[in-house]
Amino acid sequence: MDSVFKDRRAALLMIAPALLVYTLVMIVPIFWSIGYTTLDGNAITGFEFVGLDNYTHFFQDPAAIDALWFTVRYAVLLTVLQVGCGYGLALLYVFYLRHKASWVRTVLFFPVVLPTVAVALMFSKFFQAAPTDGPVNTIITALGGSSVDWLGASSSAFWIIILMDLWRSMGFYAVLLYAGLVDIPAEVLESGRIDGASGLTLVRRIVIPLSLPVLLSSVIFSINGTLKVFDTIVALTNGGPGSATTPLTLYMFRTSFAYGEYGYGSTIAMMLTLLCLLVTVFIFRSMRRDVTKG
Amino acid sequence: MKKSLIRGRRGAAAFALVGAGAIVLTACSGSSSPSSSGSDEGSGGSGEFTYLGQIQNTTIATTLTTLSTGACSAENEAATLSEDSIDSSTWDQQLQLLAGQDALASISMAPGTPALMQDFISSGKVVDLSTELDTLGVSDKVLPAAASTIEALYGADALYALPTEFNIEGFWYNKQLLEDNGIDVPATWDDLVTAAGTLDAAGVQPFVASGGEGWPVTRLVGDYIFRDLGADALQKVADGEASLTDPEYVAAADAIAELGSAGYFGASPGTVDYDTAMNQFLTGGGAFFYMGSWAVSNFNDREQNQIGADNIGFMPFPEVTGGAGSIDEVPANAGVPVMLSSATYGDDTAAWLKCIVENYGDVALADSGQVTGFAVTEVPADQPELTTLVQDTIANAPSSVLWFEAKFSAQGTSVSQTNGGALASGQLSGEEFMSLVQAANEG
Numbered sequence: 123m124d125s126v127f128k129d130r131r132a133a134l135l136m137i138a139p140a141l142l143v144y145t146l147v148m149i150v151p152i153f154w155s156i157g158y159t160t161l162d163g164n165a166i167t168g169f170e171f172v173g174l175d176n177y178t179h180f181f182q183d184p185a186a187i188d189a190l191w192f193t194v195r196y197a198v199l200l201t202v203l204q205v206g207c208g209y210g211l212a213l214l215y216v217f218y219l220r221h222k223a224s225w226v227r228t229v230l231f232f233p234v235v236l237p238t239v240a241v242a243l244m245f246s247k248f249f250q251a252a253p254t255d256g257p258v259n260t261i262i263t264a265l266g267g268s269s270v271d272w273l274g275a276s277s278s279a280f281w282i283i284i285l286m287d288l289w290r291s292m293g294f295y296a297v298l299l300y301a302g303l304v305d306i307p308a309e310v311l312e313s314g315r316i317d318g319a320s321g322l323t324l325v326r327r328i329v330i331p332l333s334l335p336v337l338l339s340s341v342i343f344s345i346n347g348t349l350k351v352f353d354t355i356v357a358l359t360n361g362g363p364g365s366a367t368t369p370l371t372l373y374m375f376r377t378s379f380a381y382g383e384y385g386y387g388s389t390i391a392m393m394l395t396l397l398c399l400l401v402t403v404f405i406f407r408s409m410r411r412d413v414t415k416g
Numbered sequence: 417m418k419k420s421l422i423r424g425r426r427g428a429a430a431f432a433l434v435g436a437g438a439i440v441l442t443a444c445s446g447s448s449s450p451s452s453s454g455s456d457e458g459s460g461g462s463g464e465f466t467y468l469g470q471i472q473n474t475t476i477a478t479t480l481t482t483l484s485t486g487a488c489s490a491e492n493e494a495a496t497l498s499e500d501s502i503d504s505s506t507w508d509q510q511l512q513l514l515a516g517q518d519a520l521a522s523i524s525m526a527p528g529t530p531a532l533m534q535d536f537i538s539s540g541k542v543v544d545l546s547t548e549l550d551t552l553g554v555s556d557k558v559l560p561a562a563a564s565t566i567e568a569l570y571g572a573d574a575l576y577a578l579p580t581e582f583n584i585e586g587f588w589y590n591k592q593l594l595e596d597n598g599i600d601v602p603a604t605w606d607d608l609v610t611a612a613g614t615l616d617a618a619g620v621q622p623f624v625a626s627g628g629e630g631w632p633v634t635r636l637v638g639d640y641i642f643r644d645l646g647a648d649a650l651q652k653v654a655d656g657e658a659s660l661t662d663p664e665y666v667a668a669a670d671a672i673a674e675l676g677s678a679g680y681f682g683a684s685p686g687t688v689d690y691d692t693a694m695n696q697f698l699t700g701g702g703a704f705f706y707m708g709s710w711a712v713s714n715f716n717d718r719e720q721n722q723i724g725a726d727n728i729g730f731m732p733f734p735e736v737t738g739g740a741g742s743i744d745e746v747p748a749n750a751g752v753p754v755m756l757s758s759a760t761y762g763d764d765t766a767a768w769l770k771c772i773v774e775n776y777g778d779v780a781l782a783d784s785g786q787v788t789g790f791a792v793t794e795v796p797a798d799q800p801e802l803t804t805l806v807q808d809t810i811a812n813a814p815s816s817v818l819w820f821e822a823k824f825s826a827q828g829t830s831v832s833q834t835n836g837g838a839l840a841s842g843q844l845s846g847e848e849f850m851s852l853v854q855a856a857n858e859g
Contacts, residue, residue: 165516166535184855185831251684253696274627274686274841363686363843364835364852379509381827382532 158388166382176389185365186390189373193394196284196369197348197401203288205340208295213325215296216303227300230293238290242357245286249273276366279359283367287354291347295340302336303329338409345405346398370394465495465768466760468514468521470504475713475784476525476580476754477501480772482779488771495522495764508532508826515541520757522765523772526577528752529826530569536755537576543756545769546574552770557777561810562789566750569822579789580776581751583708584809585635585819586732588715590723593620593703601729603743605640605671605736608704612680615703623675624702626693627685630836631821632706633672637839637849638820639733639747640668646740647817653857654823660854661847669839669846677842686837698722706733709806710751713785716800725802730809741817746809748816750789828857 127133159176163169180186211230215223233241249272250256259269272278306329314328330337352371355361361368361376370390378387469476477499484492500521502510508527514520515536527533536542549555562579570576587608594601594611597618602608612622625632641649645664652658658665675681682688682702694714697705698721705711714720715728735743756769777790785803787810821829832853838844844852 164512164535166512166532166539166541168539246687250687252682252688253692253701269683271684271686271841274684274837275843360834362834362837363841364838365831376830377827379506379512380830381825382512382535 155388155391158385159392161385162383164382164384169385172385176386177393179386180389180393185368186370186373188365189368189370190393190397192280192367193349193351193369193371193397196280196351197345200284200287200291200348201341201344203284204291204295205299205337205344207288207292208340209299209337211292211296212299212303213329215300227293227297231297232293233290234294236290238353239357241286241290242354245282246273246358249282273359274363276363279363279367283355283358286358287348287351290354291344295344298340298343299333299336302333305336306332334409338405341405341409342402345401349394349398349401370397463495463764465492465497465523465765466521467497467499468524469499469501469754470507470525470752471501472504473525473752475780475786479580479776479780479783479786480523482783483771483775487775487779488768491764491767491771495768497768504528511536515539518759520755520759522760523754523756523768525752526755529824529829530571530822531825531829533570533576533755534572537570537572540758542576543758543761544574545576545578545756548766548769549575549773552766552773554770554773557773557791559789559791561748561816562750565748565789565816565818566753569750569818571823577750577753577755578773578776579750580754580780580786581710581749582787582789582810583710583749583751584806584813584816585639585706585708585747585749586730588697588705588707588711589729589731590697590700590703591727591729592723593700594729601731602734604734605643608734609675612675612678612704616678616680621682621696621702622680622704623682624693624697624705625681625685625840626688626690627681627837627840628687628689630833631819632690632693633681633685633836633840634820634832635706635747636672636733637669638822639817640671640736641665641820642745642747642817643733643741643743644668644736644739647745647815649741650818650820650823660850660857666846666850669849671846673839673842673844673846673849676840679842681840685840686843695720708749708751709787709809712787712800712802712806715802716785725800728802730802730805744813745815745817746813747819748810748813749819749822753789824853825857825859827859828853831856 160171160173161169162172162175215227219226246256248256249258251259251269251271251274255263255269258272263269270278272282310328310332311324314324319327350371351369352375355367355369355372359367361372365373371394374387374390374394377383377390381387467477467480480497480499484497507525508529511520511524511527512532518541520541527536533542546555549558558575558579559582562582563575565582566575566577566579567573589601593615597614597620599611599614600607602611615622627633638650644667649658649665653660653665660666676685688696693705694707694711696702698714700723715725718725721728732743732746735741756765773790777788777792778794780786780788780790781792781799781803782794782796785800787803787806821832824832835844835849835852839846839849
């Protein structure tokens with residue numbers, strides 16, 4: 123078998139089909155999209171070469187800047203919350219619930235398997251204000267308050283999106299981080315305890331440094347997933363009220379397919395790709411430095 | 417030093433490779449010039465006559481099906497009708513993709529955004545119906561008023577879509593609620609605002625509107641502009657002679673925003689969708705409902721309409737005191753008209769076209785109570801009163817106006833309608849709304 127893998131031609135022949143499919147499905151569209159960023163127009167009216175005008179336009183387009191700002195705010199906040207809550211739950215599973223944790227894990231993981239649209243529909247009904255009040259407003263009015271237009275106001279709509287996505291995803295991060303925590307050798311924890319470490323000290327000095335690789339993976343998963351958020355927002359607010367909850371992905375989609383500006387839409391996609399790349403590199407570098415120091 | 421130089425050269429080479437690859441791939445991506453019009457691919461007859469419409473509109477599909485088994489059965493034998501439908505929310509996107517691949521259905525509903533239809537016209541994707549109807553000898557079967565409305569909408573000298581609907585718009589009101597509160601049908605905007613205040617004080621929601629859709633709210637802005645500044649006011653914006661941010665235009669949006677701030681559209685208009693708004697009005701949940709006459713089929717449906725068809729009245733958008741426009745200028749549209757694809761147009765499709773133009777008006781009116789832009793030869797004996805009211809209003813209207821977004825770009829239309837709900841809930845001022853829409857129109 124080794125001799126087969128040492129034969130470069132044989133190895134190349136074996137990976138060629140997969141490489142070809144990958145190239146056609148992933149690499150070609152990326153190059154294609156990069157090319158589109160230098161064009162203006164669409165398949166109906168034809169294309170015109172505009173150089174870097176689309177990039178210039180991106181930085182002068184208030185709607186794009188608003189969408190970028192929303193995306194960054196959403197991604198940072200949700201990453202902190204879902205990884206933080208997920209980590210908290212994982213610690214709970216390992217140190218407090220131990221063997222009884224399986225049913226709690228199942229319950230908390232359940233929202234992950236639910237279809238996004240169903241979850242969004244459920245939350246929109248929860249926070250409904252018209253034509254009739256949903257459960258949340260019913261409780262508020264029963265307590266003497268007045269009904270709130272949760273999804274009609276930009277500030278509250280943002281927090282409901284965060285709440286929904288946190289509820290939907292923290293079970294996933296809890297399981298992911300739990301897998302990292304159970305890998306920490308019991309002897310290490312035991313020796314830490316013998317040395318007098320307990321509670322937060324044990325977590326800060328031993329658990330976090332030893333689970334840093336899986337924590338890093340979680341943060342990268344989370345930040346990239348949240349920067350590219352699309353379906354949950356489309357299903358819950360469709361970017362509204364107005365454009366208050368419109369992320370870059372939705373703006374890109376509308377620009378390309380509703381406004382017929384393929385070139386500018388590709389430019390927005392390219393900026394999002396660069397943003398994901400930069401954030402990932404930044405996280406990798408900063409986390410690697412910490413590990414070395416630790 | 418040497419290593420960094422080599423790394424730099426490699427980087428430059430990789431960058432050059434990416435750039436060259438991207439340009440080569442994009443160069444292969446499609447024609448940079450619009451395709452020529454009048455493709456004769458279908459001239460021999462494909463044996464199939466395809467229709468693509470929106471799920472929400474069942475009237476066109478139903479009427480075509482009826483025609484295929486009745487008046488157009490011979491045409492159906494030559495080219496069998498097949499129907500498909502998709503959701504209206506992604507309608508324009510789907511049409512763009514299909515048109516880009518010359519894959520439009522033989523007949524399909526036209527884009528919701530007139531600017532996109534103009535692209536189809538200029539790139540020869542759709543059939544010039546004025547010429548074809550002349551050739552087929554059925555030009556007189558399309559009402560001149562409907563034809564001119566469609567031509568004005570697309571800024572074209574010829575007809576490129578068939579008026580499967582011909583609608584007027586205005587306020588439909590609940591007669592009982594107005595009577596109970598001692599309100600006469602308002603003739604001016606001030607009267608309407610006063611009436612809204614009276615209703616609100618009595619615990620009745622003055623206006624029902626779908627802020628989720630947005631357009632039922634932005635229609636009010638457009639109509640106010642027409643009444644206040646005249647029928648050509650939005651054409652001036654399209655021509656660049658005026659801006660939506662000019663104070664006289666902002667005043668129109670402010671007038672609607674003030675209704676929103678006062679809560680006259682209800683608690684949360686931004687989350688009310690079309691069906692909910694319709695249901696709310698038809699169950700007595702509000703007094704005034706701005707809507708097109710296509711809703712008459714809902715009003716005539718006894719299951720949906722709990723307040724009774726006799727209890728519904730129609731009033732044109734009121735005059736603005738001292739305004740340049742007239743209450744007689746009826747907001748009108750051809751709904752979503754249907755267009756024919758040049759790519760599949762041939763003898764069989766021409767035969768279908770002739771048959772549709774000759775018979776669609778009668779069938780749609782008899783089966784669905786739909787008033788169309790086609791000539792009608794037989795008025796049903798049991799025609800509902802509201803349908804007759806619409807026909808009479810169309811017949812007596814000296815002139816018509818379009819709607820707020822009719823001359824906007826796709827982006828302008830989208831931004832206007834997605835912010836309609838915020839205007840109705842009072843979260844956006846008139847100035848903020850108009851600034852957003854003007855910026856979107858300027859791209």
